[in-house]
Amino acid sequence: MFRHRVMISAAVVAATVGFVPVTAQAAPSAGAASAKPTPTPAPAAKGPSDGIAAAKEAAGKAAAQEIAAKTAAAKARASSASGPAARAQENPYFDVSMGASTRGALSAGLATGVSTDLPYGVVRYDIDWGDGIVATEFGLVADLVYADHTYAHAGAHTITIKATGPGGETAVTTKEMVVEGSEFTPHAPTRLLDTRDGTGTGTPGGRPVGANGTTRVKIAGSGSIPAGVTAVALNITVTNAATAGHVIAYASGTKRPETSNVNFVKGQTVPNLAIVPVGEDGYVELANRSLGSVDLIADVTGYFSRTAADGFTSVEPTRLVDTRQGLGASTVAPGPQKTFGVQVTGAAGLPATGVTAVSLNVTVVNPDQAGHLTVFPGGGQAPSTSSVNFTAGQTVANAVIVPVGPDGRISIRHASFGYSGVIVDVTGYYGADGKAAYLPGKPERLEDTRTYGWPLKALDYHEEIRWIESGLEALVLNTTVTNTGSAGHLTVAPDPNTKDDYLNGTAKRPTPPNTSVLNWTKATTVANLVQAGTGNNDIVDFWNRGWEPTDLIIDLFGSYYRK
Numbered sequence: 156m157f158r159h160r161v162m163i164s165a166a167v168v169a170a171t172v173g174f175v176p177v178t179a180q181a182a183p184s185a186g187a188a189s190a191k192p193t194p195t196p197a198p199a200a201k202g203p204s205d206g207i208a209a210a211k212e213a214a215g216k217a218a219a220q221e222i223a224a225k226t227a228a229a230k231a232r233a234s235s236a237s238g239p240a241a242r243a244q245e246n247p248y249f250d251v252s253m254g255a256s257t258r259g260a261l262s263a264g265l266a267t268g269v270s271t272d273l274p275y276g277v278v279r280y281d282i283d284w285g286d287g288i289v290a291t292e293f294g295l296v297a298d299l300v301y302a303d304h305t306y307a308h309a310g311a312h313t314i315t316i317k318a319t320g321p322g323g324e325t326a327v328t329t330k331e332m333v334v335e336g337s338e339f340t341p342h343a344p345t346r347l348l349d350t351r352d353g354t355g356t357g358t359p360g361g362r363p364v365g366a367n368g369t370t371r372v373k374i375a376g377s378g379s380i381p382a383g384v385t386a387v388a389l390n391i392t393v394t395n396a397a398t399a400g401h402v403i404a405y406a407s408g409t410k411r412p413e414t415s416n417v418n419f420v421k422g423q424t425v426p427n428l429a430i431v432p433v434g435e436d437g438y439v440e441l442a443n444r445s446l447g448s449v450d451l452i453a454d455v456t457g458y459f460s461r462t463a464a465d466g467f468t469s470v471e472p473t474r475l476v477d478t479r480q481g482l483g484a485s486t487v488a489p490g491p492q493k494t495f496g497v498q499v500t501g502a503a504g505l506p507a508t509g510v511t512a513v514s515l516n517v518t519v520v521n522p523d524q525a526g527h528l529t530v531f532p533g534g535g536q537a538p539s540t541s542s543v544n545f546t547a548g549q550t551v552a553n554a555v556i557v558p559v560g561p562d563g564r565i566s567i568r569h570a571s572f573g574y575s576g577v578i579v580d581v582t583g584y585y586g587a588d589g590k591a592a593y594l595p596g597k598p599e600r601l602e603d604t605r606t607y608g609w610p611l612k613a614l615d616y617h618e619e620i621r622w623i624e625s626g627l628e629a630l631v632l633n634t635t636v637t638n639t640g641s642a643g644h645l646t647v648a649p650d651p652n653t654k655d656d657y658l659n660g661t662a663k664r665p666t667p668p669n670t671s672v673l674n675w676t677k678a679t680t681v682a683n684l685v686q687a688g689t690g691n692n693d694i695v696d697f698w699n700r701g702w703e704p705t706d707l708i709i710d711l712f713g714s715y716y717r718k
Contacts, residue, residue, distance in 0.1 A: 643701015
């Protein structure tokens with residue numbers, strides 16, 4: 156019934172954040188790590204609890220207006236009636252009204268009440284939420300009754316309320332609600348944009364994007380993507396960059412945000428996965444924020460919509476493949492133009508069945524020639540898309556969301572004429588029984604250590620605390636490091652401490668897992684997307700696994716909320 160839970164402010168943690176590209180190797184020894192410094196206050200976290208009071212107020216206002224209108228209409232009919240109609244009005248009039256609103260990803264709340272000339276009594280409200288769940292509430296005839304409900308899946312739901320008065324009077328009202336959250340549908344890896352393409356894949360004439368220019372990518376209607384999608388998983392690749400800069404991906408028809416998705420230097424080819432909100436016209440915008448032209452490539456691997464599909468479940472970051480050690484792959488060093496398979500279902504904490512797609516971080520280590528990796532569903536042919544691009548000697552990573560083949564496997568094609576090490580870390584999976592729905596948000600910069608002049612210390616970590624009202628499963632973040640003092644890598648994982656540990660000063664230094672999100676060398680700017688599970692306590696740790704300080708930037712693009 157619009158349950159009032161108190162949101163705990165996040166103003167008790169360290170303020171440090173990061174910025175753009177990728178890589179992944181063994182972590183340096185943590186022996187030199189110092190004790191965690193006292194957290195610096197950070198802005199209060201935002202979540203579904205921010206909207207509880209507003210949702211209740213909106214639902215109550217709508218119900219009260221409808222009740223007033225129905226009451227006025229009934230009184231008008233009574234005052235104008237004569238003869239038998241007038242005598243009929245001696246019987247009490249009784250009608251039911253409803254105001255409803257959504258909050259969070261899968262929650263709906265309502266206010267209901269009756270318009271009647273009954274002076275007193277108790278009304279029974281049987282509320283059918285439209286998903287097989289029926290709840291019963293009671294209230295006085297003069298009062299509004301509030302209730303809320305969390306659905307198991309996204310989409311439209313028809314709410315029906317039957318009110319029964321103290322004398323057995325009945326009235327019924329219905330309302331259709333579409334909850335705000337979205338669920339995921341995997342899509343075969345497909346190229347939607349390639350400005351290098353002379354045929355103009357996704358663009359008229361196949362022209363590079365000019366300095367400070369923008370190009371549009373058609374999402375709805377491309378491939379098997381339907382109209383009405385809310386967000387899309389795009390692997391965005393920058394190549395042939397004339398100068399250094401960054402790319403911002405955002406929904407068509409909206410204001411360009413101040414966040415970033417892909418950072419690049421002159422001549423670099425660099426990819427980054429982005430989960431991008433889709434505009435009402437079915438397009439997303441890609442803005443080239445540099446003083447020179449760039450070529451852009453965009454490959455889709457799935458989309459989100461307000462329909463029942465697949466939910467997301469985060470897992471503790473776990474290494475699934477490391478060809479340097481023979482872990483999870485049949486070959487120790489992928490050779491020229493080789494493809495190898497990886498068992499996904501039943502491995503690395505994933506269930507044996509029901510997995511339709513996986514969220515991964517894929518890293519190429521010390522390749523001896525340039526090339527790219529293509530990650531695709533097991534049992535199929537390699538598509539003409541790319542997941543990670545690399546040059547000789549470069550260690551680079553990229554987040555990947557990839558459908559899982561009917562055999563429970565994925566395949567990785569090593570498109571190079573040399574040999575490379577490959578690492579795959581898993582961060583979550585999608586399936587019909589997945590725990591959470593996605594709620595896209597306005598891109599928001601959570602942290603930037605450059606603002607405070609306090610870079611993240613060597614072998615130290617930053618806590619991002621998002622203490623909210625209910626059900627946070629994971630955050631969709633773009634993490635960027637810049638002003639790096641030496642080589643290193645970033646590890647992101649749920650914090651094992653509780654909220655009370657932090658409030659009481661009893662939090663213990665956690666141990667980072669042996670996984671990575673992005674890798675860097677000295678004096679570079681590197682970014683990568685991470686779907687960061689928040690564990691049981693809504694706290695995420697960001698570890699600098701290098702021997703020198705680095706600046707960290709964290710941009711938030713959306714959140715998953717449990718069903």
